[in-house]
Amino acid sequence: MLQTQTIVVKIGTSSLTQSQTGLLALSTIATLVETLSHLRRQGHRVILVSSGAVGVGCARLGLTERPRTMAMKQAVAAVGQGRLMRVYDDFFTTLQQPIAQVLLTRSDVGERSRYVNAYNTFQALLDIGVIPIVNENDTVAVQELKFGDNDTLSALVASLVEADWLFLLTDVDRLYSADPRSFPDAQPIALVTHMEQLAQLQVQVGSPGSQWGTGGMVTKIAAARIATAAGVRTVITEGRFPHNIEKIIQGEPLGTQFAPQLQPSNARKRWIAYGLIPTGKLYLDDGAVKAICQQGKSLLAAGITTIEGEFDSQDAVQICDRFGKEVARGIANYSTSELQKIRGRHSKEIATILGYAGAANVIHRDNLVLL
Ligand SMILES: Nc1ncnc2c1ncn2[C@@H]1O[C@H](COP(=O)(O)OP(=O)(O)O)[C@@H](O)[C@H]1O
Ligand SMILES: N[C@@H](CCC(=O)OP(=O)(O)O)C(=O)O
Numbered sequence: 001m002l003q004t005q006t007i008v009v010k011i012g013t014s015s016l017t018q019s020q021t022g023l024l025a026l027s028t029i030a031t032l033v034e035t036l037s038h039l040r041r042q043g044h045r046v047i048l049v050s051s052g053a054v055g056v057g058c059a060r061l062g063l064t065e066r067p068r069t070m071a072m073k074q075a076v077a078a079v080g081q082g083r084l085m086r087v088y089d090d091f092f093t094t095l096q097q098p099i100a101q102v103l104l105t106r107s108d109v110g111e112r113s114r115y116v117n118a119y120n121t122f123q124a125l126l127d128i129g130v131i132p133i134v135n136e137n138d139t140v141a142v143q144e145l146k147f148g149d150n151d152t153l154s155a156l157v158a159s160l161v162e163a164d165w166l167f168l169l170t171d172v173d174r175l176y177s178a179d180p181r182s183f184p185d186a187q188p189i190a191l192v193t194h195m196e197q198l199a200q201l202q203v204q205v206g207s208p209g210s211q212w213g214t215g216g217m218v219t220k221i222a223a224a225r226i227a228t229a230a231g232v233r234t235v236i237t238e239g240r241f242p243h244n245i246e247k248i249i250q251g252e253p254l255g256t257q258f259a260p261q262l263q264p265s266n267a268r269k270r271w272i273a274y275g276l277i278p279t280g281k282l283y284l285d286d287g288a289v290k291a292i293c294q295q296g297k298s299l300l301a302a303g304i305t306t307i308e309g310e311f312d313s314q315d316a317v318q319i320c321d322r323f324g325k326e327v328a329r330g331i332a333n334y335s336t337s338e339l340q341k342i343r344g345r346h347s348k349e350i351a352t353i354l355g356y357a358g359a360a361n362v363i364h365r366d367n368l369v370l371l
Helices: 026-041 053-061 070-094 106-110 112-127 150-160 196-200 216-229 244-249 267-275 286-293 336-342 347-354
Strands: 006-011 045-050 099-104 131-136 165-170 233-238 256-258 280-284 304-309 316-320 326-331 368-370
Touching: 006 026, 006 150, 006 244, 026 045, 026 070, 026 131, 026 244, 045 070, 045 112, 045 150, 053 070, 070 099, 070 131, 099 106, 099 112, 106 112, 106 267, 112 131, 112 150, 112 267, 131 150, 150 165, 150 216, 150 267, 165 216, 165 244, 216 233, 216 256, 216 267, 233 244, 267 326, 267 368, 280 286, 286 326, 286 368, 304 336, 336 347
Parallel strands: 006 045, 006 165, 045 131, 099 131, 165 233, 280 316
Antiparallel strands: 233 256, 280 304, 316 326, 326 368
16 A cells, blocks of 8 residues: 555646536536545545636626636635535535635745744644645735736645645646647657756647636646655646546556656745745846856855846845846845845955945855756
8 A cells, every 4th residue: 555645636727617608517526526535535645726716706606707807806706715615515525524725825825934834734634634625815815916826826835735746637638749729739748757858848838728727738837847846746637537646646657747856955945936925136147147056156246237126135036047037046135225236246345335244145055946
């Protein structure tokens, strides 16, 4: 028997609802509930990240398309989330499986103490055999502080709980070299051992497939990047056949599997990379990019060419090469206004320029995460 695994399963609106009517896909939900309850009874720790609040809310209110304004989306999500949980509770209760609702916003993981608190709550729920059902707290999240899509949210949850598996259930059986709806000859991809492979294969990810889905494959691949960096094996597979989750855990090569990185970053670094919300951007010259990316050095003021955004000391910033490609994230020791004065200058000059002695580096390597 397989040792206890922590398994995060994310199901998208496209799998939870019928494409024509927008009504719930009850047989899919029933099979999903059966599968997850079975995994629980085998001793595994299971978390479900479920979309569908907006989709179900629309169906309940008889709306024929996804609302456009933020306030209306939030209102519709408030209608749908309760309905969705009611359905899950009915199904799971039939199998005597307790569940819990966990609604998160971006700021819940952006602050270290709340992140740690969320971790503790998940562990407590899993310890007592509950399946937490997670969604973004759509009703209160403001645009700038939204995860925006549940693929990303599920990857952050998988990283937070140090899961073994993340399953992204959707309405295609796997990732293809291009969107199979538009390119019927697109080639299926079974295994991705490292993310650069996708660029080498020139995989095209298109736009969301269904009327209700939000992110298409773009957000699923971004999620796979976050999760695999945290050591989580990630699988994109078809939501219509939730039983496949068990087959995949037992080794069947279904869906597209993304191998976990062998040396996952530590919990604090993962939080710096994906929990914190960056408020600025630093552009580096080539020498500085090499120093931080290849030599494991701290970032010095001398290598910074341009600064964007308004941030304070100890805020998170994105670090980009001269082409604007993000190469790392980190916590800055200086604010925007301080950095404007010291960028491009030698560390020894900092005290004279600012009139006080600060840190010798702009971002210490312990606070720096390569992406
Ligand atoms: N390279 C690709 N391989 C597979 N599907 C793709 C690809 N590019 C785009 N897609 C589209 O992504 C859709 C799934 O995304 P989405 O509708 O957002 O689902 P969900 O609601 O499950 O998150 C598929 O229906 C498919 O049309
Ligand atoms: N929080 C939103 C989900 C947004 C989302 O990512 O949807 P989907 O692309 O269907 O996974 C909802 O419950 O409707």
